[in-house]
Structure formats: C-alpha cells, structure tokens
Amino acid sequence: MVTLNVAETKTSSTENARTYEVRTFGCQMNVHDSERMSGLLESNGYVPVKEGERPDLVVFNTCAVRENADNKLYGNLGMLAPIKRENEGMQIAVGGCLAQKDQDTILKKAPWVDVVFGTHNIGSLPTLLERARHNDEAQAELLESLEVFPSTLPTKRDHVYSGWVSISVGCNNTCTFCIVPSLRGKEKDRRPGDILAEVQALVDDGAIEVTLLGQNVNSYGVEFGDRQAFSKLLRACGEIEGLERVRFTSPHPAMFTDDVIDAMAETPNVMPVLHMPLQSGSDKVLKDMKRSYRSKKFLGILEKVREKMPDAAITTDIIVGFPGETEEDFQETMRVVEESRFSSAFTFQYSIRPGTPAATMDHQVPKDVVQERYERLTALQDRIAAEENAKQLGKTVELMVVAESGRKAEQTHRLSGRTRDMRLVHFSVPEGAEQPRPGDLVTLPITEAGSFHLLSDPTAEQYSVRRSRAGDAWDRAQADSCGTGTTQVSGGPVNLGFPTIGLRK
Numbered sequence: 129m130v131t132l133n134v135a136e137t138k139t140s141s142t143e144n145a146r147t148y149e150v151r152t153f154g155c156q157m158n159v160h161d162s163e164r165m166s167g168l169l170e171s172n173g174y175v176p177v178k179e180g181e182r183p184d185l186v187v188f189n190t191c192a193v194r195e196n197a198d199n200k201l202y203g204n205l206g207m208l209a210p211i212k213r214e215n216e217g218m219q220i221a222v223g224g225c226l227a228q229k230d231q232d233t234i235l236k237k238a239p240w241v242d243v244v245f246g247t248h249n250i251g252s253l254p255t256l257l258e259r260a261r262h263n264d265e266a267q268a269e270l271l272e273s274l275e276v277f278p279s280t281l282p283t284k285r286d287h288v289y290s291g292w293v294s295i296s297v298g299c300n301n302t303c304t305f306c307i308v309p310s311l312r313g314k315e316k317d318r319r320p321g322d323i324l325a326e327v328q329a330l331v332d333d334g335a336i337e338v339t340l341l342g343q344n345v346n347s348y349g350v351e352f353g354d355r356q357a358f359s360k361l362l363r364a365c366g367e368i369e370g371l372e373r374v375r376f377t378s379p380h381p382a383m384f385t386d387d388v389i390d391a392m393a394e395t396p397n398v399m400p401v402l403h404m405p406l407q408s409g410s411d412k413v414l415k416d417m418k419r420s421y422r423s424k425k426f427l428g429i430l431e432k433v434r435e436k437m438p439d440a441a442i443t444t445d446i447i448v449g450f451p452g453e454t455e456e457d458f459q460e461t462m463r464v465v466e467e468s469r470f471s472s473a474f475t476f477q478y479s480i481r482p483g484t485p486a487a488t489m490d491h492q493v494p495k496d497v498v499q500e501r502y503e504r505l506t507a508l509q510d511r512i513a514a515e516e517n518a519k520q521l522g523k524t525v526e527l528m529v530v531a532e533s534g535r536k537a538e539q540t541h542r543l544s545g546r547t548r549d550m551r552l553v554h555f556s557v558p559e560g561a562e563q564p565r566p567g568d569l570v571t572l573p574i575t576e577a578g579s580f581h582l583l584s585d586p587t588a589e590q591y592s593v594r595r596s597r598a599g600d601a602w603d604r605a606q607a608d609s610c611g612t613g614t615t616q617v618s619g620g621p622v623n624l625g626f627p628t629i630g631l632r633k
C-alpha cells in the first residue's frame with residue numbers, strides 16, 4: 129500500500145495523467161470491487177501512483193462490517209484533509225458498504241471529500257469525479273439497486289495468474305449478525321454465459337486459477353429459476369482449456385446440495401477445498417442467527433464431501449459470543465469443531481454491528497466471557513490444524529507459486545505457494561535448480577508442518593518446475609510495469625461479510 133506522508137507533496141503527474149490509489153477495507157467482495165475501480169479508472173486515463181508519491185486521487189473502498197470502520201475511515205480522511213488543502217486538484221472518493229450505509233453523513237463529517245458512491249454505483253466513479261471537478265462541488269450517488277452488474281466493468285487484476293469472477297451480488301438471507309443484505313441488496317445473479325466469457329477472458333490473459341465469488345454461491349440460479357445452476361457452472365468451468373484451478377466462495381450450508389458435491393468431485397480442475405461457514409455449533413444460536421441449517425446437517429454435508437473427496441480441505445468461519453450464547457451452546461461449537469476437523473478456521477469474537485438485528489438483542493455476552501471462550505476455541509482449532517497439517521508430511525504436492533512470500537522470506541530465502549487444497553507452503557529452491565515465477569507450478573514433498581503453514585526443503589531430485597502460461601503472463605506484466613509493481617489493492621482479503629474482531633486463521 130502506498131503511504132502518504134504529510135510532508136510529501138511531490139506528485140507524479142509529470143506525464144499529465146492523473147494518478148490514483150485505491151485503499152481497500154473488508155471482504156473479498158470489496159477486494160474484487162477495488163479491482164473493478166482500478167480497471168475503470170485506468171480505462172479513463174488514470175495511472176497507478178508510484179510508491180512514495182502523492183496520488184491525485186485517493187479512493188477508499190470501505191467496509192461497514194469491521195468494528196470501528198467509521199472511526200478508521202474518518203481518521204484516514206482527517207489525515208488527508210491538510211494534504212488535499214495544500215495540493216490543488218487532488219480528489220478523494222469514498223465508496224463501498226460504509227458509504228452505502230452512512231450516505232450523506234460522510235459529506236457532513238468530511239466536507240473535503242469530493243465523491244461518495246454506493247456499492248451499486250462503481251460504474252459512475254469516473255463521471256462523478258469529473259463532475260465534482262467541473263462543478264467544484266461534492267457529488268454523491270447512492271442507488272438502492274444495481275443497474276450495471278459490477279463484472280461488466282473493466283477490471284485491473286491484482287495478479288495475472290489468478291482472478292476473481294463475480295457470479296452474483298447481494299443476498300436473500302437475513303442472518304441477524306450480518307449487514308450485507310441491507311447494504312448489498314437482494315441477490316442478483318449473473319447469466320452463466322457472461323460468467324464463462326469472463327473466465328475465458330481471464331484464461332486468455334494468462335490466468336490459470338479462477339475463484340467464483342458470491343455472498344451465497346449455492347443459491348446461484350435463484351433469479352432465473354435453476355436450482356442446479358451452480359453445479360452446472362462448475363462443470364462448465366471444467367471445459368475451459370488452460371484453466372487449472374477453480375475455487376469458489378462462499379457456500380451456505382442450508383442450500384448446499386449433493387449435485388455441487390458431485391460436480392466438485394467429478395470436475396478435475398475444481399479444487400478439493402471447501403470453505404463453509406459454520407458460525408455456531410449450537411442449534412439454538414443458529415436459530416437466533418437466523419441460519420436455517422442445524423449442526424447435524426452441517427456435519428452431514430462434511431461427511432458427504434469427504435466420502436467423495438477424501439482429501440478435501442475444509443475451512444470455516446465461527447463467531448464466538450453471539451447474544452444469548454451460554455456455556456452449553458459454546459460446548460456445542462467445540463463439539464462440532466472437534467468433529468469437523470477443519471484445516472483452518474476464521475474465528476471471530478462477536479461484537480455489536482450497528483444496523484444489524486443482533487445489535488439490539490438482549491443477553492449480549494460480556495467481553496471477558498467472549499474472550500475466554502475464544503481462547504479455548506482457537507486452542508482447539510490450532511491443535512486440529514496442526515494435526516491435519518501433520519498428515520501432509522511426506523506427501524508430494526503441486527503448488528502454484530504466489531507472488532507474496534512469508535514474513536521470514538528474507539532470512540530463509542523461501543518462496544511460497546498454494547497446494548491444490550489451498551494450504552500455504554513455504555519452500556526453498558534446491559541449489560542450481562530452476563527458480564519458478566509466480567504462476568508456475570512446482571512439485572515437491574512436504575518436509576515440515578505447523579498449524580498455519582507447511583514447509584518444504586526438497587532435494588534437487590525431489591523438486592520440479594512446470595513453467596505455465598501464468599508464469600509467462602507474470603513475466604510480461606513485470607516487463608510492462610518496468611519492475612515497478614502494479615499492486616493498488618490494499619488491505620488483506622478477509623471473509624465475506626463477517627465481524628472481524630480477533631480474526632485468526
């Protein structure tokens with residue numbers, strides 16, 4: 129992420145193109161939306177700001193789900209106010225869920241903001257910026273419904289080897305802890321032909337991995353009346369030549385059907401990994417959350433998935449301390465977690481999100497009780513993750529090399545990659561062996577296992593590289609950007625629409 133320095137007034141507009149930076153907060157949907165914003169800005173002549181320089185435009189893509197999201201936004205906006213005052217022509221835009229929720233409050237609290245745009249108005253961003261400049265007046269556009277499906281907008285992808293494709297936006301569920309339905313609206317499904325055309329375009333562009341994205345992928349098709357539309361879509365992705373890895377997020381247990389399990393098991397390029405939010409193991413809490421499945425159904429789905437894909441890695445989201453959660457309820461969560469054998473879990477401490485039904489529920493659980501339960505849950509999940517990872521020891525795996533290396537990469541000189549089931553592996557390249565590029569595929573054995581990642585220090589004989597189209601595309605992208613790097617989407621991806629306090633993985 130580019131960090132602005134108040135003292136830094138140098139601008140990179142020497143080539144006359146306006147420079148921009150997008151700062152992203154929140155879930156994968158927001159990360160993907162930020163790619164659209166970047167693509168849209170670049171197709172309108174903006175260029176990414178260079179590291180350390182001041183952009184002409186800062187776009188905040190906000191999240192209303194994170195705790196203190198509004199304080200953080202106003203803090204950031206406050207820091208930009210003097211920079212903007214000193215730099216005529218600089219613009220600030222605020223979009224995303226918080227913009228949709230707070231609407232005109234943003235312009236009242238931070239009148240130096242130029243544009244406020246809602247989750248349904250991404251396509252209007254360049255016009256709104258232009259209009260704000262021309263009229264010398266802040267512009268706000270916050271539609272309640274979608275007019276242009278976001279995926280029809282140009283995209284600038286974070287990495288050439290991998291891409292996100294929206295299959296739907298919005299959600300028809302009403303989980304009481306979640307603000308997504310009120311901010312993103314009812315589910316809107318994209319036509320399968322449009323989705324597949326976008327997947328094909330990504331593949332043509334060098335991607336070998338695609339993640340299908342929706343708040344609730346299992347209900348895909350509800351709008352055009354096809355209950356099996358999602359499994360058909362997975363199978364259709366299997367027909368796309370050159371597409372090696374297909375993933376999706378997130379399914380909802382209540383709507384998870386056997387045809388999806390069959391499609392996953394029978395389509396070779398659909399990866400054996402499933403992220404399925406549990407949220408709570410207590411049936412009473414699930415009822416209060418308005419999650420219409422029960423723990424038995426959840427465990428039944430895992431059983432069926434493992435029957436068809438014995439090596440599938442299953443991950444989840446869990447909220448601890450939902451209003452009214454008793455020790456017995458929490459013990460139910462511990463039981464289901466023990467039985468589920470998740471390879472990893474995003475665990476959250478419940479905290480009030482204004483605007484959600486749960487915010488005003490009685491029997492909010494005291495913070496110290498939530499903390500104590502959270503620690504017991506994470507200790508259990510860490511043990512299970514370590515045990516599950518230990519089962520990988522000695523296995524030979526294929527990794528897709530990623531651009532980001534681990535925190536200790538500088539000392540260890542290890543690179544990083546993801547297995548087919550999404551496990552993170554840090555690996556060393558044997559002396560004299562071929563260095564892979566991000567997007568290339570390497571095959572090697574797992575030599576060490578921890579709770580959160582695996583390690584591989586292979587011998588030259590145990591190590592091989594398969595150069596891929598994605599690696600070639602990476603090389604081309606690096607050459608195009610003259611090695612300056614192009615990443616503009618900041619803030620790590622987190623899960624879709626859930627409280628993020630105490631996030632662990």
Ligand code: SF4
Pocket residue numbers: 299300301302303306307308309343344380625
């Ligand atoms: S948690 Fe997921 S399924 Fe529930 S309302 Fe939010 S987006 Fe929809």
